[in-house]
Amino acid sequence: MDKLVIEGGKRLHGRVTISGAKNASLAMMPAALLASGVYHFSNTPNLRDVYTMSRLLGSMGLFCELNGNDLLIDANNITSLEAPYELVKKMRASFYVLGPLIARFGEARVSLPGGCAWGPRPVDLHLKGLEKLGAEITLEAGYVHAKCQKLKGAKFHFDISSVGATGNVLMAATLAKGTTLLSNAAIEPEITSLARMLVKMGAKIDGIGTSQLEIEGVDTLNAVDFETIPDRIEAATFLIAGAMTKGKIILENTNPYHLTSVLEKLEESGCKIDVTGESILLEMEDIPKPVDITTSIYPGIPTDIQAQWMAYMLKADGTSKITENIYTDRFKHVPELLRLGADVQIADNVAIIKGGKQLSGATVMSSDLRASASLILAALVADGSSEVLRIYHLDRGYEAIEKKLIGLGAIVKRVKSELI
């Protein structure tokens, strides 16, 4: 199992190209179950989660091949309507296959994802939405078994705004008979991009980019070529790395509009930010000011940068507060940050971070994707050397992270490790 060895204290400078968005790819790929034909997805990130989704689709008879960042999916031959536990347990986004399968084939058997490192993470809204469209859902031996003759359009309100449930129900509604009205739908850019791809496939969707979606079902859809949007979470992580190390970095291939709330907070903390087209320049000369954040749905501060922001605030000259409103116990990174010398206290969904203490290198353990990113950020500014173990979590969501960091001047080495 690989680990990263990081020498702290280097100021980051230079240019880095941001990859395609993991969470956009993971929604686009299952959409290929909606129509036969050959799909080409450009700007696809080379990530473990993309390989896992390819394996899952492969187990259903589709052919997936990633050449550089071009993903080809041949969806002409679908041989299985089942998503097995072995793959779903590796990645919750596997649950996305449920909506397309039931809509197109009238049947699906998908393992329940179970919990994850930071809590239970239910799928009740996915199931309620599909039931509203007419799917009969039973739970058998840890699997969701969904059946229907033909889905029928319906009104459905998401009690909580959910990225995954919106994607699933939206995909299903494209092939339902009649009109579906979805309210309190997620408006995260990855869902908006999925909706745009579905429209290119021939779906009829109004209200894209808003929380009210109106979908007029069609009989069939077509395979398409589509470009994956830039990864806003990867971009935010590099911006924070630049800010923490008092660096000067330029991000290429971003969509700055997807990052407005994060850019605003970075400016509040003292960074100079300059946006030109798809590039973002960040320059930081001072010790950051303490800045509180509250995670929320888009366009608010994403929960997926909460752990990285906490690492940043360890450098601030004062105390700051993080309120985690999406996953209220998503604080697995805290005990590991404490091992690097951090002063963080948690009470319910609130973290109080006392900045200004010099961190010192240590061996730390990744527990999940964004926690790993936060440990790497902290290690970049710690005295001496740190080892970040179990970085397979990182490989799920950051394409070539150590190469990109090295390109910006960091001293980072990937080492094969026997430690787990």
Ligand code: UD1
């Ligand atoms: C997606 C992202 C993940 C991100 C999260 C929140 C992907 C592959 N993953 O996850 O990186 O952290 O959005 O932005 O895109 N909920 C329910 N019932 C459900 C579904 C969700 O109660 O059926 C709750 C969740 O517990 C959570 C909230 O809704 O509190 C939002 O979760 P959701 O948007 O569904 O997250 P995911 O789609 O799983």
